[in-house]
Amino acid sequence: MSERIDLSVNIGGLKLKNPVMLASGTVGYGNEISNFTDLSKIGAIVTKSVSLNPRKGNPPQRIVETPSGMLNAIGLANVGLESFINDKIPFLKEVNSTLVCNIAASSIEEYVECTKTLDGEDTIKGFEINVSCPNVKEGGLIFGNDISSVGRITEKVRAVTNKPIIIKLSPNTSNISEFAKVVKDEGGDAVSAINTLVGASFNIWNKKPKINNVTGGLSGPAIKPVAIAKVLEISRKVDIPIIGIGGIMDWKDAVEFMIAGASAFQIGTVNFINPNAGIEIIEGLESYCSQMKIKSISELTASYNLE
Amino acid sequence: MQISKIPVVALEQLQNNVFLLKARSKELAEKSSPGQFFNIKVSDSYFPLLRRPFSISNVENDILTFMFDIHGEGTKLLSLKKEGDNIDLIGPLGNGFNLDDDFDTAVIVAGGLGSAPFPLLLNKLSKEKKVKSFVGGRSKPNVITWKLANVNIATDDGSIGFHGNVFQLIKKHENIFTENKCKVFACGPNPMLKALQEYCLANNINCELSTECAMACGFGICQGCPIESSDKKSPYKLVCKDGPVFNAKDILI
Structure with a gap:
């Protein structure tokens, strides 16, 4: 019998049984997707962005399909901190998967308050700070495109929790590694890259934008090469664990991200089409490692050959 | 609510641009009620990317029928399905019509x-x-x-x-x-x-x-298909999960 492959990873102190994470905003709070897949086998679940107060989100139309991708402008619709704690965490506790809580905010104080309040929840093993949502007027990209804001948010959030902090970076910038560097300098434990790319699409017959918010975040296979380039850039310039995100549809895509420098990865859009994709990816990774004689999946991280 | 692969038994042209896709599944036929829908993957690859939602048009014994017209790449691919092909679908999804009310x-x-x-x-x-x-x-x-x-x-x-x-x-x-x-x-x-x-x-x-709305997942995780609720306390409902059938008093159109 072949030796068991070690799929576990450690991302800046966040220990996962495997590198497969379900991306924020693509699994809700776990309950719906649990009808289709065994969440207890998944490395981690990143919950839908939570903000201090509930947000109703943007009016329809919120999504449109584009070539090999989709644009979304959900607008961070979420139940708010109080309902998240009272109504959503109890189910997530039962799931027996590692839980990372994604936080969105319109001010540094709001990031701090949410993190501080959630820090006492044992179920939450780490925080992903969303400084890069392209679909809200306040916060979001205004922070994500400003290095000093990203630095200050990291610093202030660091001050109120000892749990791992992951900063989710925007690709809508030409120097993503400088953002990763400031995260590292201010005490962040990891970065996740990338959030969606800003995109737009028009109906040519009535000349109106196809989504109500005019622009939205592009996700899906269309953004995979961009995401891999951003992961590679960070990996070559900054010594910080990277969680790769962007158009991963199967285990081969996931392997590519890890080779480019990711320690773990998140799957997002694919959950909408194949809500069991995470489990299939775990199986694919095991078989790949076995074929490649890789004993521990972490050996794959930044194993690129640029000769 | 599950992901299934079921065999196509027929693809019939009902009239000019309108088609009926018939597929066999005893289990899904038994679970389906009027007004519910399935989110169907129209190709074996991820092109086109998203599934397409179709309401269940009819159920006869173990045969489910979906009605559609060709209005884009996805429905064009669906119209090429033939007996023996498998279709990958998620469902039955959503809440259908309520036939138990008091009416004659x-x-x-x-x-x-x-x-x-x-x-x-x-x-x-x-x-x-x-x-x-x-x-x-x-x-x-x-x-x-x-x-x-x-x-x-x-x-x-x-x-x-x-x-x-x-x-x-x-x-x-x-x-x-x-x-x-x-x-x-x-x-x-x-x-x-x-x-x-x-x-x-x-x-x-x-x-x-x-009701109808562009959607990605069909079961509540993408939050892509809001419809305004008449209840001011919860401003949006989701077409896929809370609907697609709503009582007229519960939504704003």
Whole structure:
């Protein structure tokens, strides 16, 4: 019998049984997707962005399909901190998967308050700070495109929790590694890259934008090469664990991200089409490692050959 | 609610651009109720990327029928399915029509492809209930009356039936609402649903509307398909999970 492959990873102190994470905003709070897949086998679940107060989100139309991708402008619709704690965490506790809580905010104080309040929840093993949502007027990209804001948010959030902090970076910038560097300098434990790319699409017959918010975040296979380039850039310039995100549809895509420098990865859009994709990816990774004689999946991280 | 792969048994052309896809699954046939839908993967690859939602048009024994017209790449691929192919689908999804209310006459209102969910509804309807159907379309080829009963037709161009829209046609027959205890079941374009909603609310007629919205997942995780709720405390409902069928009093169109 072949030796068991070690799929576990450690991302800046966040220990996962495997590198497969379900991306924020693509699994809700776990309950719906649990009808289709065994969440207890998944490395981690990143919950839908939570903000201090509930947000109703943007009016329809919120999504449109584009070539090999989709644009979304959900607008961070979420139940708010109080309902998240009272109504959503109890189910997530039962799931027996590692839980990372994604936080969105319109001010540094709001990031701090949410993190501080959630820090006492044992179920939450780490925080992903969303400084890069392209679909809200306040916060979001205004922070994500400003290095000093990203630095200050990291610093202030660091001050109120000892749990791992992951900063989710925007690709809508030409120097993503400088953002990763400031995260590292201010005490962040990891970065996740990338959030969606800003995109737009028009109906040519009535000349109106196809989504109500005019622009939205592009996700899906269309953004995979961009995401891999951003992961590679960070990996070559900054010594910080990277969680790769962007158009991963199967285990081969996931392997590519890890080779480019990711320690773990998140799957997002694919959950909408194949809500069991995470489990299939775990199986694919095991078989790949076995074929490649890789004993521990972490050996794959930044194993690129640029000769 | 599950992901299934089931065999196609037939792809039939109902009329000009309208097709019926028939596929076999005893389990899904038993689980399906009128007004619910499946999110269907139209190809074996991720191109096109997203699944396409289709309401369940009919169930006969273990055969599920989906009705669709070709209006893009996805439906074009679906129209090429043939006997022996498998289709990958998620469902049955959402909440369908409620047939257990106190009514003696089901008033079916359909616009264009909005006729799709009603064969199954009539199939499940108690035989004691009366049925009156109002079907509208732009022109004769767009009028779909497949497996409907007691049909009155309206066309925008007058090429068949009443010359006008389906709502105007219903107004001409509005005595049915006073002579019977009616419940309205409607599916079609938003302007039709809106007119009907206003009329039914104003006249205290029980009415359910099947709504439509662009969606990705179909089961509540993408949050892509909001519809405004009449309950101010929860401003949006999701078409996929809370609907697609809503009581007329619960949503704002």
